[in-house]
Amino acid sequence: MKPHRVLLTGAAGEIGTALREQLRGRFPVLRLTDVRDMPEARPGEEVMPADLTDLASVQAVMQDVDAVIHLGGIANEHTYEQIRTVNMDGTYHVLEAAQRAGVKRVAFASSIHTVGHYARTETISPAVPVRPDTFYGVSKVFGEALGRLYWERHGLEFVGVRICSFQARPQDRRHLSTWLSPRDAAQLFEKAVTAPDVGYLIVAGISGNARRWMSPDGWDVLGYDPQDDAETYAAEVASIHGDPADLTEQRQGGVFVDPAYVGLAGK
Numbered sequence: 001m002k003p004h005r006v007l008l009t010g011a012a013g014e015i016g017t018a019l020r021e022q023l024r025g026r027f028p029v030l031r032l033t034d035v036r037d038m039p040e041a042r043p044g045e046e047v048m049p050a051d052l053t054d055l056a057s058v059q060a061v062m063q064d065v066d067a068v069i070h071l072g073g074i075a076n077e078h079t080y081e082q083i084r085t086v087n088m089d090g091t092y093h094v095l096e097a098a099q100r101a102g103v104k105r106v107a108f109a110s111s112i113h114t115v116g117h118y119a120r121t122e123t124i125s126p127a128v129p130v131r132p133d134t135f136y137g138v139s140k141v142f143g144e145a146l147g148r149l150y151w152e153r154h155g156l157e158f159v160g161v162r163i164c165s166f167q168a169r170p171q172d173r174r175h176l177s178t179w180l181s182p183r184d185a186a187q188l189f190e191k192a193v194t195a196p197d198v199g200y201l202i203v204a205g206i207s208g209n210a211r212r213w214m215s216p217d218g219w220d221v222l223g224y225d226p227q228d229d230a231e232t233y234a235a236e237v238a239s240i241h242g243d244p245a246d247l248t249e250q251r252q253g254g255v256f257v258d259p260a261y262v263g264l265a266g267k
């Protein structure tokens with residue numbers, strides 16, 4: 001699949017900014033959208049602000065788009081109402097607008113928090129039952145399910161990338177399993193919108209980490225070949241971790257599994 005115009009939501013965010021840099025020139029047109037301000041368009045880019053909570057605005061930025069990389073939303077735990085309004089309704093608006101505009105493929109930033117309650121001793125494939133650890137994780141399960149509906153009902157292709165920990169470099173022992181490097185993120189999302197005939201697919205969003213907790217199922221469908229392995233940093237970060245007796249150190253979701261964890265709702 002060779003999309004002419006690719007829409008990047010959440011383009012002003014952390015991952016969006018990294019993808020903007022690296023995907024520049026990879027498609028004839030990269031259209032960038034966010035509710036926040038961002039640097040102005042360079043050649044090959046279009047900047048079109050929109051609020052994902054407003055369907056009409058999302059429809060406006062979806063015109064003439066061939067594929068979407070959907071990163072926009074709340075990237076942490078928040079109140080149920082905020083998560084519903086921004087992540088669930090926002091993702092519905094993206095899929096609905098994409099379907100109406102005749103878009104061929106949506107790549108969705110899902111999360112490890114769809115399965116955060118699995119033990120760190122287990123290897124998780126995309127086929128295991130979900131075990132979300134937060135309302136945030138539930139919103140990503142919802143996004144994956146909505147993507148399935150739009151694929152079954154409308155033939156809109158969907159790739160859910162369960163990103164674990166996007167970081168410039170691993171910061172602690174958990175990241176030795178969960179790290180997704182910026183260059184691997186760019187390769188993965190580029191392939192998620194260019195690999196042919198993916199249908200509906202859920203994949204792990206990690207680098208080629210030796211200590212990974214997620215299986216690489218589906219990477220072959222995309223042709224994703226990670227270049228980084230967090231193991232390179234093991235000597236620096238393996239000793240950085242919490243109390244092994246805590247649930248947050250035993251489950252894959254980390255701090256998100258703590259029932260007292262409220263994320264942005266506490267700010």
Ligand SMILES: NC(=O)C1=CN([C@@H]2O[C@H](COP(=O)(O)OP(=O)(O)OC[C@H]3O[C@@H](n4cnc5c(N)ncnc54)[C@H](O)[C@@H]3O)[C@@H](O)[C@H]2O)C=CC1
Nearest residue numbers: 010012013014015035051052071072073075109163165166
């Ligand atoms: N950073 C990570 O390690 C992980 C990130 N993800 C997902 O990847 C995506 C991007 O994450 P980050 O770049 O780290 O987060 P971020 O918070 O830096 O970026 C998210 C962007 O979405 C935008 N946004 C929020 N509400 C919006 C609205 N109503 N309308 C339009 N735009 C809106 C924000 O302005 C922000 O620029 C998120 O969906 C997040 O849930 C998933 C797993 C791990």
Ligand SMILES: O=C(O)[C@H]1OC(=O)[C@H](O)[C@@H](O)[C@@H]1O
Nearest residue numbers: 075076111112113164165253
């Ligand atoms: O659990 C993790 O490492 C990451 O997972 C996510 O889904 C969040 O967006 C990010 O803020 C966390 O750091």
